[in-house]
Amino acid sequence: MADTQDMNTLDNAAFRSMLRSWIEANYPPEIRSPAKRLHLRDNWPWYKALSEKGWLCPSWPREHGGMGLSAEKQVIMTEEFERHGCARLNDHGATMLGPLLIRYGTPSQQQHFLPKIISGEHIWCQGYSEPGAGSDLASLRTKADRDGDEWVVNGQKIWTTMANDANWIFLLVRTASTARKQDGISFLLVPMDSPGVTVRPILNLEMHDEFCEVFFDNVRVPIDNLVGEINKGWSMAKALLGFERIFIGSPRLSDYAFSRLLELGRLYKLEDDRAFQERASQLFLDLENHKTLFAEYLDLISRGKQLGPDVSLLKINQSELFRRITEYMLELTGEMGGVIEGLGHDGALNASAQFLQARAATIYAGSSEIQRNIISKTVLNLPS
Ligand SMILES: Cc1cc2nc3c(=O)[nH]c(=O)nc-3n(C[C@H](O)[C@H](O)[C@H](O)COP(=O)(O)OP(=O)(O)OC[C@H]3O[C@@H](n4cnc5c(N)ncnc54)[C@H](O)[C@@H]3O)c2cc1C
CATH class of the missing domain: 2.40.110.10 (Butyryl-CoA Dehydrogenase, subunit A, domain 2)
Structure with missing residues (x-):
């Protein structure tokens, strides 16, 4: 049964605690913290659970079946999903096409396609x-x-x-x-x-x-x-890349990688090691900075503002932070970083898988070089 309550009316602590208990009760334990991106056959129970709860599309307006959630609460939602190790879904409909149809689709395209994204049809x-x-x-x-x-x-x-x-x-x-x-x-x-x-x-x-x-x-x-x-179609293509860069600019991946880094520190008993403390603290501060930047962009969207080309900054910041965290994971694990099954009791400490995913993140949705070109030309007005 879909939750029809407007979550923006809850205070942040109540919202976080409600999310946390619901995720703990409903997330399929067998797909917690997967080392690889899951196929639909594996993540379907989680897709279905979010869909039935009405929580699949936090940023969509409520009249289209979304949660109409404020920027602040979307960040909390991301944090709670990452804290629990929730898998990424087959989300191109929810995060890219849906927002595009909401802005550019005809009413009949919206009525036909949006509910089918939510239901997973x-x-x-x-x-x-x-x-x-x-x-x-x-x-x-x-x-x-x-x-x-x-x-x-x-x-x-x-x-x-x-x-x-x-x-x-x-x-x-x-x-x-x-x-x-x-x-x-x-x-x-x-x-x-x-x-x-x-x-x-x-x-x-x-x-x-x-x-x-x-x-x-x-x-x-x-x-x-x-x-x-x-x-x-070109202007729509660019708008969709903007939605994609917002999604990919989410602290989700770095948040998760950072939790793995701390877990590695525990596994190698480095909690009291000064060098580890310094590197981990710096990465933690970078992550907190990134969350603030992300919330600012979400806030613009929730106030109905158009995103400018500077959203490229978000994508660069996230993917390169993700890369720095995973490079440090690989440095700590040394030759064990190549163990394909991962380390730790549940195999969830897979430094090489995290490292490779971070490399890919600096390429997809437009490489870091292309994002820098966009910023230099359209934000800083530098010559080509
Ligand atoms: C994991 C993953 C998933 C993907 N998923 C999808 C998907 O679902 N759908 C989809 O359509 N695409 C997808 N892509 C493709 C992705 O968008 C492209 O790989 C990306 O845009 C780069 O294009 P390319 O691979 O052709 O590399 P190229 O464009 O050939 O670039 C090669 C290198 O040259 C650099 N370069 C190119 N032009 C310039 C320039 N003008 N100035 C400076 N440097 C430059 C690039 O930064 C890069 O380092 C995915 C890619 C990856 C890695």
């Missing part, structure tokens, strides 16, 4: 990157040609996270050849079970099939599946 993946169009995304070549009441899609996407779990994909497609390559791009919603869609998983350095290649061979989609105006 639709599991989404993100089809942006292509071979030859990663950082330079506007060079994408997957095209959609109009044929009567349908779009016909041909091309290839790559690095599509959890495409092997998803039954829908949101795509950037070329719908016109224009002099300025950003101009002929549109935003299209495609069911993965359409004839002509092929998904091929790719193994990452952890030998985990977390992302895929997706091929489109004369895939037919109704014209109504286009979001926003034709050929104007």
Whole structure:
């Protein structure tokens, strides 16, 4: 039964304690603190539990089935999920497509798609990157040609996270050849079970099939599946990257890695070691700083403000802090850092898995170099 109470009316301590007891009572113990990103078959009970409770989409407005939660409370929620070691869900619908449809979708697209994200009937993946169009995304070549009441899609996407779990994909497609390559791009919603869609998983350095290649061979989609105006998808694509950078800028990953670092300190009996105390304290202060920055951005969103290009700062700050924490974990574990099963009684102290995930975080959703380019050009107005 969905919780209809407005959580913003609770004081922070009461909200935190209510969350903590609910998570402890409802989180599946067998998937606590997973070393790798889980597939849908494993995280589904948690998806379902959050969905039924009405807690899957904290930032969405309440009229669309979200919690309409204040920035401060969203940070508390993140902290409590991390404290308990809750797994990341297949969340492209909740964190990216949902906010995009709420801003740019037609009422009928909102009514059709948003409830299906919440119920988990639709599991989404993100089809942006292509071979030859990663950082330079506007060079994408997957095209959609109009044929009567349908779009016909041909091309290839790559690095599509959890495409092997998803039954829908949101795509950037070329719908016109224009002099300025950003101009002929549109935003299209495609069911993965359409004839002509092929998904091929790719193994990452952890030998985990977390992302895929997706091929489109004369895939037919109704014209109504286009979001926003034709050929104007670039501004929406950027808005969605803004939502993504907010989500990825969340202290979640660093928070979790920091809790693992402290656990490592306990395992190696370093609590009284001055060198460990100094490094851990510095990282803790950096993490606290980052939480403050994150709350400021969330606050802007909850007050209905548009995010500027400076949101790149959040992504850089989070992913590079995550990287610093995990580099220290690897330094402490030495050669044991390479043990694939991890250390500790439950194998949850996996320094190399954390390290590799942190490396990936400085690449996906736009690499650190690209974020710095954005800041130098559009925030600081430096010459190219
Ligand atoms: C774990 C993971 C999950 C991902 N999931 C998805 C997903 O679900 N959907 C999706 O669409 N994509 C996804 N991606 C793709 C991701 O967005 C791209 O990898 C990223 O944008 C970089 O593109 P690229 O890999 O083509 O590298 P390239 O663009 O070829 O860049 C290679 C290197 O050159 C640097 N570089 C490139 N251009 C410049 C420049 N102008 N100035 C300075 N340096 C530059 C980059 O910083 C990088 O270090 C994922 C990637 C990873 C690692």
